[in-house]
Amino acid sequence: MATRFRKSRRQRGSRYCGWGQIGQHRQAGSRGGIGGAGKHKHFFVRTVIEEPDHFGHDAFNSFNRNLVNRWVNVRDLDAVFAKHGKADASSGKVVLDLTSLGYDKLLGGGKIGGAYTIKVAKVSEKAKAKIEAAGGEVISDEHDAE
Known part of the structure; x- marks a missing residue:
């Protein structure tokens, strides 16, 4: 439609x-x-009718959610050690600092290769139980194991 035929053009000057x-x-x-405004009034x-889920909140969205972005299983510790680990010369223990490598959590999947x-x-x-059974130890930031 041409602009000159629009209602807004025709009604100019009509107050x-x-x-x-x-x-x-x-x-x-x-x-x-x-x-x-007025959604509750x-x-x-x-x-x-139009927004039945407008009021309330999602029960599955926890406000104090604890996200674990990166994790590693016990079965993968040998590969991680081969790539990044070091052996402590004084005690002869194998030390893995997973926090500095970017891992948030250690999970218990698989079998452990060494202490x-x-x-x-x-x-x-x-x-934690698997590592301690193999003769190792876990140094964790959390107070009690999850």
Whole structure:
């Protein structure tokens, strides 16, 4: 449609431009408030019909969620040691600092190859038990194992 035939062009100079009384198209009062105003008041029925999940929160979204971004299993400790580990000359123990390597947690999947001294932020109970059974130890930041 050509611009010259549009209603807004035809109504120029007509004072109200099709909105009746001048106050009908000025502020937010003509539409019941600005934005989401009135969703718990005069627009409640519309809100319940159009947005049934608007009120409340998701039960599975914990506010104090503890995210573990990177983890390693007990079965992979030999490969990690071969790439990054060092043996302590004084005690002869194999030391792995998983925190400095970017791992957040040690999990207990698989079998352990040798005795390791492991520094990590979090450790599962199975992993801790397997390492201690093999003669190693776990130095963890957490107070009690998860």
